[in-house]
Every structure is written in structure tokens, then in C-alpha cells.
Amino acid sequence: MVLKTLDVLGSLHGYGIARRIEQISGDLLAVNQGTLYPVLLKLEQEGAIASDWGASENNRRARFYRLTKEGRKLLQAETQDWQQTAAIIGRFFEVKAEDLS
């Protein structure tokens, strides 16, 4: 989700990412925003995202995260994975009893 957000919106700070995820999920996914940071750290260590200091809307110093080339690749792979998984699961739900006989 983080990767996709960054992919769509480009460079973004932590708060922006958290907000965006909330918005897209229609506030259904309201986890503690703080948990976002360890995830960002992990992604950064893996090289999927990079970060720089920049100025936020209210002119504070904020850290902006952006997707790297590797992150894009990762996103692609993950998307594919997810779609595959979703498709498989989806098929299970579509299956009706008579199809199996």
C-alpha cells in the first residue's frame, strides 16, 4: 500500500502517506499511524524507497519518501503476486457445488 501510494502520488512525507492510506481505504483501515514508520524504515533499508528532507505544507522540515527503481520493480512483482492470489481466492468463492461434480 505504501509503495502504491508513493507510486501514484510521487514524493510524500510520512503523514501524507498515512492520510492517503486512510482516505483510500475509506477510513476502514484506521491503524495507529505510528506503526507506519517502522515499515518505512524497513522498506528504506531494503532499498525500495529513498528519503530526503524537504519542506512540508506548513513549512516544517519533513522527510519525503519516494519510490526507487527497485521499489517500482518490487511493486510490480507484489502487484502481480497479489492479483494472482486474489484471482485464485476469487475462483474458490465463485465455485459452486455442481461445478465440482
Next chain:
Amino acid sequence: MKSLRRFFARLANLATRRAQDDRLREEIEGHIALQTAENLRAGLSPVEARRQAMLKFGGVEAMKQDYRAKRGLPFVENFVQDVRFALRSLRRTPGLTAFVVITLALGIGMTSATFSMVDALIFRPYPVPHPSGVVTLVSTTHDSPFDDFSYREYLDIRDKTKSYDGVIANADMEAVGFSAEPGTTPRIKGGMMVSGNYFHALGVEPRLGRGFREDEDQVPGRNPVVVLGPDFWRHEFASDPSVLGKTILLNGTKFTVIGVAPDTFPGMLTFGYPDLYVPLAMAPVFTTNLQKNFFEDRDDRELSVKARLKPGTTLEQARNELAVLAKNFEREYPNSNRSRGAAVYTQFQARTIEDQNWKFGVVFVILALAVLLVACTNVAGLLLSRARARAREIAVRLALGAGRFRLIRLLLTESIVLATLGGLAGIAIGYGVVEWFHSKQSIVFATELPMAIPFHMDKRVLLACLALSALSALLCGLAPALQSTRVDLVNALKSADVEVPGRKRLWGRNMLVVAQVSMSLMLLTASFLMARGFQRALMEDTGFTKDHLLMTRFDPRLIQYNAAQTQQFYKLLAERMRETPGVQSEALTQNIPLGVDDFDGVAFVPDGFQMPPDRANFNSAMDTIDEGYFETMGIPILRGRAFLASDTADAPRVAIVNEHFAKHYWPAGDAVGKHIRLDRSAGTPVEIVGVAQTIKYQNMESPMDFVYMPMAQHPVARMVLMLRSGGDPLQLVQPVKDVVRSLDPNLPMLQTRPYQDFYLNQAVRGPRIAIDLVGSMGLVGLLLAVAGLYGLVAYNVSRRTREIGIRIALGAASSDVLRLVIGKGLVLVGFGTVIGLAMGFALEQLMNSMLFDSGGVDILAYIVVVPTLLVVTMLAAYVPARRALRIAPTQALRYE
């Protein structure tokens, strides 16, 4: 891949921890500020807006923890923390720390130094690529599992075996007369004859030029080419690359330098570092044996043969193949090869069979390990008492929720820090000991050949050192760590000094005392025995006079004398010396007794002796001497006569044997007048004309067979002149020089010195080194044990101060209390003594079977050692007990 990348990122983060913390804080603040602003826009009051923002963010501290854990490597961070903590707490007790570190350093240093011996003697791989594929091929007989091959045999092995990628041969390193320019006096260098494929098959690339080509080793005397050793090139030619193509003189013959061996290849010998390599085909220039033809005689065995196993060929296959070949040899050449087998040895086998010195190394290592063990028990005891004193601190930590594992890790880290410090200091000590060995080099090798003690603190030894440190950290740290974290919290927090005398706990400490006593006893027994063994070897009578003798060695091959010239030179030399004033008597001998070089061997069949069916002949060591030898050396002739001037080359051949030989083969009758036949029962008959007293020949060995042959009938090239003088033997040096100059001014005199000097260096100071080493190990062991024992017992007693107070308060007499604590100590020492004696006996058996007969139990050792330990224990128990008794009971009860 991803996880690896993360690992490095985390590792990098370790360094920038503080900056990272700031970054996180700033980010969180920014986040909350933004959310607050948003909330404000939504119409909340500023306070409420911030509250909501915080709520939404969730637990800041929990998240920070998570973040930190993900960011760095908690394990490493904790370790760094622990190390810091350990260093801090160790610095608080500098005396104790220093003692522990020194103790461990002694143990580790001694062990690593002695291990470097064993490593050099047995384990260190050959300095060639893929050393494990190199095997040693030897000829075997009834008398020797390690005999050389002759040139002909080598050629057959090389051409008829299929198991190897290259079979190489080399002769022993020999003294070679080297001059860089014609006309200069030759100097002695160590030269080695090697087969043409030597460097190629070993995989050694010369650093300059090339190795030998096979065709340079085919025609005797055709290709005078030489490859220089790396050190020789450095010292003689100042690393000059233009040395290639240059002509040098070896034994008076011109040789062309074609290559320089690389620094990584100091040679295949354990002790020697050849200066020069020449092809086997050049043997006519170097051969020592005037009796045999190197290229033709199948019994002229001078070559060590090594080979590189083909990949995929097993040792078993190679052995079978060679065994078949040896059988063929026996059939085809019964004269030279009857009852002679062959064997293929791995590097380990070859080194352990060829030279027995490694056994001393192994015993040294065992002793050093015992020192280390004593050191470890000492440290364990100390740490234990320290940990007990810290029981409260630990209890507090436990109560605050520290995991037991975490605490054990903390305590172990402390012992690891100690062991590391000890290991570092131990490396220094190891270096010191190895340096000390090196300083004795000239004593051990009284020779002009390039020999050196090969013990080094190299990578392998340092690695062993490291392993030892880690091991000792575990040994001395684990028990205290386990024990001190197993605390009853309530009790521990209540009183400063918990003493729950659990049986187990006391048992642990008592074990330490017992181990202490028994190890030190074993150590002392062993070093006493060894020292005495060497000492006895020194005291033994050698059987000849050593004083008032001047020795000097000649090697006419160095200036290209032929056999006739050599004979003539020695004849004239002996005659002139006898006429020289101040010379009481003169002797020429091929080898001096107790010298550096091995005696030649002689194969013979004694007349009238029933030969065992599977033997063609017997072997004995022999020496070639002139008429004056027995008189000059003061060796009595027991029966028959000494050699005479009339025993010339044309006269019937004669020999003199020693008493041991005579008794061995003619136990009933007189050996004088009997004959031995050389090589085989149809060989040349030699009459025994005299029986000489048995002396010490090679070293302090038990009596052995020995044969003397007269120089005129058995000429050799290299001889030692021995002169007996009335006064200072050094006064004869000038007269000898004059005589030699009048005979041939070009002939160098080698190793001119009083024999007594030589003997003291060779036979006395060598063993002295071993005695010093063993003695100091024993002493260090005893000192450590005494210190440790005192510490442990005193500590044990002082722990009982309160108990003693109670006993006194209840009316116990002070003598009862004393008896109680001292008796307890004595029981422990008693146990230790019994175990120590048992281990000492076991070690003695081992040493007797391995090294020398040290002559049974050394009562003296026990008389000294056991009471020392007893007295120390009693003192250690008495002093603190006394102190405890002197305190008033009320005070004792309140103690601490």
C-alpha cells in the same frame, strides 16, 4: 539478498545511532503537527486537536522501540553495551582484573607457544599449492620404517607408477662450497639436489626466471644450472634481478643461475632452508659417497621421494601399486632389495615417523594446557566470589525484570572481555617465548647450513590462541554466571550478602579446590620428571674425554679434489700435525661423537651367526677413522688392537667394533679374529681386529652397535681433524692454519673450535632449553595454583564468618572452629592430591613410553609439592578463621 542488504544497512546504522534518533523524533513531531493542523481545520480546539492527533498516532514509545529494534542490530548493540559495562566494572577492581588477565595470559601464551612447536613439527602444510595431495614415498626395512631410495629405484618408481602427477626426488641438504667469482675462497652454503620436475610437480612458480626442465636432469654432468633460494638471493645478490644468466661457482664448478624460488617456498624441509637447488644429474659435483656410484648403484640410497597424488586416486591404490613394485624390486635385485618394502605416507605420517621430536612438543602442549586449566580454575574462582559479592545487584536486576538469559550474557561478556585481554597479553607472551626459542637457534643448530627453528606465531597459531581465549572464557565464566543468576530473590534483596549454603553451591567451589590441587600436582610431577630425565641424560658419562681437544672440519670437495688427492691431503695433514709441537696426539674422523650429522650406516652379515630367514643383513652405525682416533679421544680398546698404519688399502680389510656389537653377535666367544661380510653373506670379508668400549654416539641414546673402519680402506671426503693439546686447545689454531696453508691455501677450515665448547652447546645447552621451559611451566603452574588455592579457601572461610560467630556464641571453643575449617580444607587437598597423583602417574607412563625412561616415581617431587600445598591450604583457612574468631560474636552476627 534483500536480507543481506538490510543487514548492512543496520550495521551502518549502529554507528549513527544518535543522529537517527533525532531524525525519528523530528519526523514524529512533524507528523503530529500536520495532523494537529488538520484537526484544527476540522474545527477542534487546539488542545483537543493535538490530543486527537496523538491518539491517532498511537503509542509513541512502543513505536520507537519497534523502530529501534528494526533499525539496528539489537544483538550487537546489546553486546556493545555489555562490553562497555564489563569494562566499567572491571576498571573498578583494577588489581583483581590485572591478576586475572595475567593469569590467563600465562596460560594462553604458554599453550600457544608450545602449540606453535607442534604445528611446525607436524601440522603446518607444505608451502606449495594443494599441499594435501603431496605424499611421501619411502623404502622400508626391518630396522627402519623410513629409508631413502636410490637413484635407479627413483627412476623406476617415477616411470612405472600411475597414481601420481609427478614423482619428485631430492637428496639431503648438503654443504656446498659457493663462490660468486672465480678465485675467491669458497663459503659453505646449503645446497640440495632435486629432480628436474621438482618445482613443476610441486606447483612452485619461480619468482624470477624458471625452474628446471626435465632434459636438464637427464645426462650426468651436462647441465650445470642452479635455482637460488629466496633468502640466499636476497642476502648474496641484494635481490638483484640481473642475477639470471650469471655464472657462480659451486664446489669449484661453474653453474648458470636460471631462476629464483619464490618467498612462499622456503623449501620442503622442517628445519632447513636450502640456499641453492641443482639437478640430480649434477651429482658428480656434490656426491658425498666415494664408495658408490650415485647413478648406477641400487643400494646407494640418498633420495627422499615425494609425489603428488592424481585427483581421484586413493592412498590405498597408491600403496598397493608401490607394494607390487617393491616386490618386483626384491625379485629382480635380490642383492640390494632383499626383504625391503616400500610405503606411502601422508604428510602427517611422514612427519611423525621421520622425526620423533614432536613428542616433546606434545608433552609440552599437555603441560601448557594444564597451566591454562589451573589459570581458568583460578579465574572461575575469582569470578565466582565477585559474582557473589554482586548478588544484590543481580537480584535487583532480576527483580526489575531482566531476563536470566540476558544476565548470563552480561556476566559471560565480562569473562569474554577478560579472556580477550588475557588472550592479547597471551599472544605477547607467546611471541616472547617463540623469540626466546629463536635466540637459542645457534645453540640448537651448531652447523653452517641454513637451519632455523621453524616455530612462528603465524596465522594458524593466532587462530588457536583465539579459540583458547574463547574456550577459557566459557570455562571460567559459565559456571559463575549460571550460579549467580540462580538467586532466591526475596532473600537476596533482604540481606546484602546472601548465604544459602546449598549443597550444590559448596560442591562447585570445593570442586574447584580439588581441581586446582590435582592439576598443579600433575604439572609439577611432569615437569620434575622431564627436567630430571634431561638432567640425567646430561650427567651420563659419554665414555670419552672432551677437554683439551681442538676440532676443525675439512671438505676437499669444495675445491674439487678427486679421491686420490683427498687421500693424499689427509695423509700429509695427519703426518704434519703429529710433528707439530704442542700436539699430543691427532685423529681424523668422519663424524665426531654427539655431533650434528648422522653417522653412516653399514650393512653386514656376521660370520657364524644364524641369520633369521627373512633378513639378508643387519645394519649398524659406523665411522671412518685414522690410527690416532682411539688414543686422541680417550676411548679404551678392550681387546685386540687399534688401527695401524699398516692397515692400508692393499692390506686385508679390518674393522673395530664396540663392545655392544661384540656381545650382540658373539655373546659367547671373543669377537676379535671373527669376520663380518659387507652387504651380504657373499660380500667382502672384513676381519674384526679390536673391540672398543661403547660410548655415546649420536645423542644420549641407550648403548648401540657401532663399527669403525680405517680411513685408508674406506675413504670418505669430509673429515674432522681432532687434536689433543697439553694446554689451551685454541693455541693450536695457528699451527693448524700454517700446516693447512702449506698444503693448500685454498682449502677452508670449517667449525674450528674446542670440542668442549661444541659439546656444551650441542649436548648440554639444547636439553637445558627444554629443562628451562618445563621448569618454568611447572613453577608458573605451582604459583598460580597456590594463589588460586589460597584465594578460594580463604574466601570460603570468610563467607562463614557469621556462622563462626554463631558457633562461638553457642559456646564453641575457638580450637574446635579452627579444626573444623582447616580440617575441611585438608580433606579437599587430600582429594586433590590423590587425583593429582593418579594423573601424574598416568602422565609419567605416557612419557616413559614416548620419550625416555625417567626412572620411576620422583619421591623428591612429592616430598616438596604435597606439603607445600598442605601448608598453603592451612594458612589460607587459618588466617580468615583467626580473624573471624577475634571478632566478638555480636559483631560477627551483624557482620555486613
